[in-house]
Amino acid sequence: xxxxxxxxxxxxxxxxxxxxxxxxxxxxxxxxxxxxxxxxxxxxxxxxxxxxxxxxxxxxxxxxxxxxxxxxxxxxxxxxxxxxxxxxxxxxxxxxxxxxxxxxxxxxxxxxxxxxxxxxxxxxxxxxxxxxxxxxxxxxxxxxxxxxxxxxxxxxxxxxxxxxxxxxxxxxxxxxxxxxxxxxxxxxxxxxxxxxxxxxxxxxxxxxxxxxxxxxxxxxxxxxxxxxxxxxxxxxxxxxxxxxxxxxxxxxxxxxxxxxxxxxxxxxxxxxxxxxxxxxxxxxxxxxxxxxxxxxxxxxxxxxxxxxxxxxxxxxxxxxxxxxxxx
Amino acid sequence: xxxxxxxxxxxxxxxxxxxxxxxxxxxxxxxxxxxxxxxxxxxxxxxxxxxxxxxxxxxxxxxxxxxxxxxxxxxxxxxxxxxxxxxxxxxxxxxxxxxxxxxxxxxxxxxxxxxxxxxxxxxxxxxxxxxxxxxxxxxxxxxxxxxxxxxxxxxxxxxxxxxxxxxxxxxxxxxxxxxxxxxxxxxxxxxxxxxxxxxxxxxxxxxxxxxxxxxxxxxxxxxxxxxxxxxxxxxxxxxxxxxxxxxxxxxxxxxxxxxxxxxxxxxxxxxxxxxxxxxxxxxxxxxxxxxxxxxxxxxxxxxxxxxxx
Ligand SMILES: Nc1ncnc2c1ncn2[C@@H]1O[C@H](COP(=O)(O)OP(=O)(O)OP(=O)(O)O)[C@@H](O)[C@H]1O
Ligand code: SF4
Ligand SMILES: [Mg+2]
Numbered sequence: 001x002x003x004x005x006x007x008x009x010x011x012x013x014x015x016x017x018x019x020x021x022x023x024x025x026x027x028x029x030x031x032x033x034x035x036x037x038x039x040x041x042x043x044x045x046x047x048x049x050x051x052x053x054x055x056x057x058x059x060x061x062x063x064x065x066x067x068x069x070x071x072x073x074x075x076x077x078x079x080x081x082x083x084x085x086x087x088x089x090x091x092x093x094x095x096x097x098x099x100x101x102x103x104x105x106x107x108x109x110x111x112x113x114x115x116x117x118x119x120x121x122x123x124x125x126x127x128x129x130x131x132x133x134x135x136x137x138x139x140x141x142x143x144x145x146x147x148x149x150x151x152x153x154x155x156x157x158x159x160x161x162x163x164x165x166x167x168x169x170x171x172x173x174x175x176x177x178x179x180x181x182x183x184x185x186x187x188x189x190x191x192x193x194x195x196x197x198x199x200x201x202x203x204x205x206x207x208x209x210x211x212x213x214x215x216x217x218x219x220x221x222x223x224x225x226x227x228x229x230x231x232x233x234x235x236x237x238x239x240x241x242x243x244x245x246x247x248x249x250x251x252x253x254x255x256x257x258x259x260x261x262x263x264x265x266x267x268x269x270x271x272x273x274x275x276x277x278x279x280x281x282x283x284x285x286x287x288x289x290x291x292x293x294x295x296x297x298x299x300x301x302x303x304x305x306x307x308x309x310x311x312x313x314x315x316x317x318x319x320x321x322x323x324x325x326x327x
Numbered sequence: 328x329x330x331x332x333x334x335x336x337x338x339x340x341x342x343x344x345x346x347x348x349x350x351x352x353x354x355x356x357x358x359x360x361x362x363x364x365x366x367x368x369x370x371x372x373x374x375x376x377x378x379x380x381x382x383x384x385x386x387x388x389x390x391x392x393x394x395x396x397x398x399x400x401x402x403x404x405x406x407x408x409x410x411x412x413x414x415x416x417x418x419x420x421x422x423x424x425x426x427x428x429x430x431x432x433x434x435x436x437x438x439x440x441x442x443x444x445x446x447x448x449x450x451x452x453x454x455x456x457x458x459x460x461x462x463x464x465x466x467x468x469x470x471x472x473x474x475x476x477x478x479x480x481x482x483x484x485x486x487x488x489x490x491x492x493x494x495x496x497x498x499x500x501x502x503x504x505x506x507x508x509x510x511x512x513x514x515x516x517x518x519x520x521x522x523x524x525x526x527x528x529x530x531x532x533x534x535x536x537x538x539x540x541x542x543x544x545x546x547x548x549x550x551x552x553x554x555x556x557x558x559x560x561x562x563x564x565x566x567x568x569x570x571x572x573x574x575x576x577x578x579x580x581x582x583x584x585x586x587x588x589x590x591x592x593x594x595x596x597x598x599x600x601x602x603x604x605x606x607x608x609x610x611x612x613x614x615x616x617x618x619x620x621x622x623x624x625x626x627x628x629x630x631x632x633x634x635x636x
Contacts, residue, residue, distance in 0.1 A: 048532075051536065053532055053535055053536055057451075076540070076541065077540075080538045080539070080540050081538065082538070083535065083536055083537060083538040084536065084537035084538030084539075085538055088536070088537065089536040091529060091532070091533065093529055096528055096529040096530060097529050097530060097533050098530055098533065099530040099533075099534065099548050099552070100530070100552070100626070100627070100628060101551045101552055101555075101625065101626060101627060102547075102548070102551070110534075110537070110539060110547075111537045111538070114537070114538045114539065115538060146627040146628070148627070148628045159533070162533075162537060163537075165537070166537065166538065
């Protein structure tokens, strides 16, 4: 059986500047995958491009298959069916994610009308049920309200309700809690986990917050400069990261009970997409970088049956890690 | 909501008072009406009698109070030229002006709004660039230049249309075209940028992400939002219906309010000028009020603010 989503050699460029440089990623039914990486590494672009949501000037190539069926370059009608109906997406900024001049009912029922075979009163009843489900109190009355009448956390709940409206198989949550304060963040993540488990939905959780990913995801993919550099089950990645970049990220992680920080603790900065170094994009910041690293970009290769890494010195790196750990 | 409008109506009234005051002061400081109307050859005693009759010798603040007292009683003064009530002179010119400005307004909207929307939806395309080039041209070419250009081509060269006067509907074509083209250009530019701004908003991406077909994203998500800023400029255009044709009426010798204003200013016919300015201020202010009302209607965020304020 083919995986739910399989992305192969996925490339995106804006005005000739490559931003995704060959992403390979697969996701099974009901699986929760975390996607982490510094700002600008291409986490959002990957999924926006996969769903055809980038502006027209983006040049996209490669393959994105949904249960074996290619959706890249699919006709508009088919894509409209996939979006919301098979794969739903929620975004970072709740303040502007909903249309300010339409009521919640209009926006929610629109999604229901598109993807569900419901008529008349059943549509509204279902809308009310969804609002209830995501924890908006007094759903019947609140349906007639406008987005500005809700707090950021509530808007994110409504976004989740809207995403669930089409009974999708996959929910892409692109930093769904970054703009919210800590207690609300926890509630929203809790809600996401619950609905995911109850509905058997797969999820991609994009986040800067490794702690959040560790708690909510089965597997983690680490992105750097438009590529996946390491992919592993969450517990293994956090216990034993192999790619020097992943090691850096996890080394920079504060203790579990400490305050959470953004992923900025690795010295140096992400290379400018217009001036990518030859060879490994991480080389300028990598403590293990050697001559061969600068010659050819390492490809993502399996190191165990459920782990892969894109680093030509993966073995050396692993030993280095173990060596440090033994000290 | 009630308070929202109370504040705006108060502000509107203040605007009218300021405009009228400004006009009053400037007109009185910029030349002697007696000399302008009677001519420099008039004997001094005739000039003196004229000034006395119209109260021009009184201190300016006295004239000012007098003037506002009269307005309060609904009197807008008489023309110094022929003694008829100023308001009568102005009112009889309004139909001629509206005969130009109303159709022009309709054409502006019918051309400018769709052109702007189309250009925004096909940003960077050949048609977008063509629309923008015409819009910039229409924006920068002064209306008298455009008017003369149209006369040159359609009246002088081709001889299809008359170059001035008001004898038949054919006389209205060139003035209406002049007014429409410039306005449509402004409107197209404005609509385009309003639309582009909205299309870049995250809620448009949200709509696409939930599977709404693009056509519907445009009609039910983008247009209602882009309408909000566009209404501002439409309101401004409604505000110029009465006096927006001064230049065009002059070029085409069209006997509307604009021409009356030019003549009255040249003659320092104070009552007539003030009457026109009062009328202009009132239309502008009224159209602003309509715009504010439409905002409340189009934008639920404002509606709520008004209700809680
Ligand atoms: N519409 C666009 N036009 C041009 N460049 C873009 C566009 N969208 C994204 N990019 C570029 O693509 C790169 C990857 O962006 P992306 O938004 O995917 O990063 P990200 O990993 O999601 O970062 P963040 O954590 O900040 O959300 C960035 O360099 C960004 O500037
Ligand atoms: S390939 Fe070389 S430079 Fe790149 S991460 Fe591995 S060791 Fe570092
Ligand atoms: Mg992002």
